[in-house]
Amino acid sequence: MGKRITVPFGSQHVALPEPVRFVFQTENERIVDVEVDVGYVHRGIEKACSTRFKYMQVGYVVARVCGLCAISHTLGYVTAIERLMEVEVPKRALYLRVLVSELDRIHSHLLAMGHTAEVAGYENLFMQTFRYRESVMELLELITGNRVQFDYVCPGGVNRDMTTELEKEIRKKLKELEEKCLWLKDVFENDFSLNLRWKGVGVVTKEMAKEMNVVGPPARAAGLETDVRAEFNYLPFEEVGFKLITRRGGDIYDRNLVRAEEVINSIEMVKNVLDGLPEGEIKVPVKGLPEGETFVRVEAPRGELFYYIKGTKKMVLDRVRIRVPTFANIPVMKKLFIGMDYSDVPATVISFDPCLSCTAR
């Protein structure tokens, strides 16, 4: 047995610019124990949503939980409010929500893929991935008015409509993006160095995924067939060609390939939304006060996002509970580290695409 050494990872680390801290106990290079701290920036958003803000304002507050998956948070909350108050959202608005939600997934997945390339030392692939991501950010700005934290979804519908010029621009950019993403998928799948670096590293088995209730791309990469888009009717994903993508390896390599394939599927869905976009209103008024409780699940880019709300016919809700995907995946990450070489930690952490902004909401 080697000498035991304590190695901290974060709260500031070159591989992960997020305030999470793992403290590893290692014997030689092997990890034998780990502690985690996620509470550096607890912002009290749940408290604020049930004390300071009216229920019609909360959608704009929860969008600030996370810049990257802002639409998922608003969607989760707004869907819960609409279910509780029995609001029928126009079909056009639902389709537009799918469009922005899938564009959001594309840019988030490209970000995660780029970061894993970076920690593998593949700087030019990292930069290329981010360059392609930029075209999605531009599209989101055109559609919603902002690159991140766009307040596109609102109770009863969406805040902006689609125009013919905009549709033409999206189609043009999507065509270019699809070619680029197919090339990226090819690189992530077939590059010799990346294969060597990622295959068999950070493996989550299907059994482990079930036992630890893993969510999102890490679960699907392990072969667990779970995707909220297939399990919860919050948007018409099946009408626009959603496919449940799984792989079997459960390693970093497969987690990236699940994301790469989901990006291709999301591009397909966005095209189908544009082809079949229904005519009509984009918003209906929401009147009254929320009474009772409900909960919804939404598939954010990182996995299952859960919202629980409770109201007692007042302007301010009694409880808004947000369970984010990274929160759900931290237990399996912790378990995975035991027995792992320290040198594999940065790539493994990044391959889960953790978001501490969400976790410490």
Add this chain to the structure above:
Amino acid sequence: MRVEEVKVPLREVRRTIKEFYDPNVWHFITVNGTDLGGKVELKWFFCKYGEKETFKVVTAEAGYDDEIPTITYLIPSAWIAEWELADLFDLKVEGAKKGLFLDPDSPKAPLRRG
């Protein structure tokens, strides 16, 4: 949405979950607390893999001083949600450490009312 809600006394929570929970069938989402004033309503949420909107919710009430039984014997990943309850509601959860979500100088039990 199909929701089967089971209301049980706090001491029965673990036994109730043990009776139905199979990791091949059920996905544990989280445990949520809502302050009712003097006590907290706790809900453990589960959904069925591969089925549309099928949920099971186990509900119990706990006084501020009650010890909440851990379910990590059955669901190892539940520790993080339990530790969060301990921090944000200042509840005694079996085996939970405080300080994961809040710093020592943070306000205590921010999600308690009053």
